[in-house]
Amino acid sequence: MKKSVLIFLIFFGFLSSIAQETKPLTAKDTVKTEVVEVITTYNPEIADANKIKRNPTIKLSDKNKKKKLTYSIFSAPVASTFIPKSGVVKGIDVGVKERIYDNYAALGFGNYKSTLAELYIHNYTRFQSEYGISSRYQISQNNINNTLLDSDFSNFLATLFYKREERYFDWKVSLNTEQNSYNWYGLQENTFAPNIIDNIDENQKYSYFNATGEIDFLDAYLDKSTLSLSYFTDDYSSSEFLINLNTNFDFPIDFISRRLNNLEVQTGLEYLGGNFATNYANENELNYSIFTAKIHPKYQDTFGGFNLQIGAKLFASFDDENSTNHFLVYPDVKLQQAIIKEKLTIYAGVFGDFHTNTYKNFTEDNQFISPTQFITQTAEKYNAFLGFNGVVNNDFTFNISASFKEEEDKALFVRNNSKSSGVNNSLNGVALKGYEYGNSFSLLYDDVKTTSFLAELEYDLTKRITLSTNFQFDNFTLATQTEAWNLPAIQGEFTAKYKNTKWYATTNIFYVGERKDVLYAGIFPSNVNAIQTLDAFLDVNINGGYHFNDKFSTFIRLNNILNTDYQRFANFTVQGFQVLGGITYKFDF
Numbered sequence: 001m002k003k004s005v006l007i008f009l010i011f012f013g014f015l016s017s018i019a020q021e022t023k024p025l026t027a028k029d030t031v032k033t034e035v036v037e038v039i040t041t042y043n044p045e046i047a048d049a050n051k052i053k054r055n056p057t058i059k060l061s062d063k064n065k066k067k068k069l070t071y072s073i074f075s076a077p078v079a080s081t082f083i084p085k086s087g088v089v090k091g092i093d094v095g096v097k098e099r100i101y102d103n104y105a106a107l108g109f110g111n112y113k114s115t116l117a118e119l120y121i122h123n124y125t126r127f128q129s130e131y132g133i134s135s136r137y138q139i140s141q142n143n144i145n146n147t148l149l150d151s152d153f154s155n156f157l158a159t160l161f162y163k164r165e166e167r168y169f170d171w172k173v174s175l176n177t178e179q180n181s182y183n184w185y186g187l188q189e190n191t192f193a194p195n196i197i198d199n200i201d202e203n204q205k206y207s208y209f210n211a212t213g214e215i216d217f218l219d220a221y222l223d224k225s226t227l228s229l230s231y232f233t234d235d236y237s238s239s240e241f242l243i244n245l246n247t248n249f250d251f252p253i254d255f256i257s258r259r260l261n262n263l264e265v266q267t268g269l270e271y272l273g274g275n276f277a278t279n280y281a282n283e284n285e286l287n288y289s290i291f292t293a294k295i296h297p298k299y300q301d302t303f304g305g306f307n308l309q310i311g312a313k314l315f316a317s318f319d320d321e322n323s324t325n326h327f328l329v330y331p332d333v334k335l336q337q338a339i340i341k342e343k344l345t346i347y348a349g350v351f352g353d354f355h356t357n358t359y360k361n362f363t364e365d366n367q368f369i370s371p372t373q374f375i376t377q378t379a380e381k382y383n384a385f386l387g388f389n390g391v392v393n394n395d396f397t398f399n400i401s402a403s404f405k406e407e408e409d410k411a412l413f414v415r416n417n418s419k420s421s422g423v424n425n426s427l428n429g430v431a432l433k434g435y436e437y438g439n440s441f442s443l444l445y446d447d448v449k450t451t452s453f454l455a456e457l458e459y460d461l462t463k464r465i466t467l468s469t470n471f472q473f474d475n476f477t478l479a480t481q482t483e484a485w486n487l488p489a490i491q492g493e494f495t496a497k498y499k500n501t502k503w504y505a506t507t508n509i510f511y512v513g514e515r516k517d518v519l520y521a522g523i524f525p526s527n528v529n530a531i532q533t534l535d536a537f538l539d540v541n542i543n544g545g546y547h548f549n550d551k552f553s554t555f556i557r558l559n560n561i562l563n564t565d566y567q568r569f570a571n572f573t574v575q576g577f578q579v580l581g582g583i584t585y586k587f588d589f
Contacts, residue, residue: 099550101586108555108582112575113141116582123589129164144575145565148192149185149202149439153367156180169217178208182367184439186571192422192437199425201434204371205235206363223248223264232274232360236371236433240274240359266296272356272375280372280416280442281525283430288375289320292356298332307336315354317377328354328379344390353380357411362443366413368572370440378445379408387454399456409445412485415517415570416440417524427524436524441569447479469494483516483531486569490536498544505544512537517570537566545584556581 106118115138122132139154161174183202210230217223230242249265270293276286298311311332318325330352338345355378362369387401418438419427426432451474458468471492476484490513498505519530540562545555559578567573 101551101588103588104584104586106555106582106584108557108580110557110580111142111578114578114580115139116580127164128166129162131162132160134159140575144185144573147185147573148187148189148197149200150183151185152181152183154179154181168220169215171216172214174212176208176210176212178206180206180363180367182206184368184435184437186368186439186569186573188418188438188571191418192420196420196423196425200432200437202439203235203434204367206232206360207234208232208360221249221251223250230360232358234371237277238275238359238371241272242358242360243269243271245269261299261301263297263299266294266298268292268294268296270294270356272358274359274375276371276373278372279374280370280436286372286374287321290317290356290375290377291320292317292354292377294354296332305337309334309349313352313354317354319376322376326354326377326379328352330354330380330382340390342391344388346386346388348384348386350382350384352382354378355380362411366441366569368440368569369413370416370435370442372435373443374445376409376445378410381406381408395460397458399454401454403452403454404450405452406447406449408447410448412444412446412481412487413441413569414444414485416442417520417526419524421523438520439571444481444485446481448484449477451475464498464500466497467495485517486515486534488513488515488536502547503544504547505542508541510539510541512539532570534567534570537564538562539564539566551586553584553586554581555584 102122102124104118104120106116108116110116117137118135120132120134122130124130135156135158137154137156139152141152144151156179157177159174159176161172163170163172182204184204185202187197208230209232210228212226212228214224214226225247226244228242228244230240230244232240232242246266246268249267251263251265253260253263269291271289271291273289275288278284279286293316294314296311296313298309300307300309302308309332313328313330313332315326315328315330317328332351334347334349334351336345336347357375357378359371359373359375362373383403383405385401385403387399389397389399391397416435416438419432419436420438424432427436453473454470455472456468456470458466460466469492471490474487474489474491476487476489478484490511492511494507494509496507513536515534517532517534518528519532520526521529539560541557541559542561543555543557545553547553557578557580559580560574560576563577565573565576
């Protein structure tokens, strides 16, 4: 080792002597040479990476290798007494699938020289739109027995619509019209001379026209908006305009709390204007003009098993003719709780409302109203209710409730005082109109408190037979009037339905309790001196039919089967037993 070190030192000294040879003298450089190190961050790139040329191989030891498993089954005989029984596979009776047609036409005839015609056409296009037209015409040309004046009637209505689906909304426009003809035939018996009756023009015709536009937005704050324009008139130069703009909004309020549902807000603008050529007392014209704005916010949610709706209804009403304004706020609260899950539910609540009365609506409730009315609005101050509904054995459903409400300016029908003594067709030199013989009705407004009890029951006797019934009991308390004129205290209905693949039938039985109307001391003008009680009545009706095939079927309607001559309003006797039958044809284009 020492020798090696000695040889290395001798060799190193030899090299040093060679490198230190003498060089000629030159001027010394005064500029110093230094090394400058530049330090910067290193940003690697994918191109700088070296790929692995080969993958590593892993060798497992013999202990980690899978071992082949072998199975062996020890079979032993087991005594069994089970003997399978042969049976038949049971299927579910879903019935015969009924083909649904988009169009139909029906035509029927009956006694009282009655005719019924219906047509419905509905079609879809390939551009996500649809259109349709429907019409219905019914006429009864024979008079009711023992009526001194004409008692025939006719009804015609037609609707045309077009609907289209867009990307973000759907829209629909429709046109509607009605033409109805009735007669003021309710004369008091043994009062009028034959020559006076012959000079009475008892006919009245109503005409209605309506245009409606709807737009329904998809997934937007503005949910739906509807604009309706209506015009109603009669043969006595009465006219009525009604304009409605209703818009529903759906606002998310989850920015307050994530668990909150949307807030629904219903708004409406309404204008009602009309006039009557005269009032009943004199020849003065009657006008009415009412503008109403409303907003109805409500919120629905579930808290601790309770389904809750909280809301309020706000109204602003401006009556231009009577120079009266109203600003009203009503509650709208409903609560529902399941006592026995899916079996028994209790519900309660209180709400109020503000109703706009129209001449057209009054003619639908009572076709024999005179064209001489004072029109105003009805305020439903509150309506508190409590009830139960539920299901028993999946076949029997029920609903039982009680309510108490208070209404301001509720409209009541009362018979007009006759301007004829039975021997005259004029008064003070002015010819009497067809409704001025005590054979028409006017409106009285009063504040009414109503206590109601309602029971509704429905029972599925079999898959083909369904029975249902409802009864309502009302008790009225009025501020100024002695009776709730022409309002029954008891009403009831029973319905039975049957249907199989060929036959169908429905039975309706209506019961209406006693009603009260006024009696006058003499001809107009005179005071009320007595009360007339209208008897309760029971009306039994059956309608049914038979399907020959998918397209053709026949129908029959039996009304007032008991052939009772009850009075729906004072001195207005209804038609007796009625039968009407016909054919229905269903088709597609």
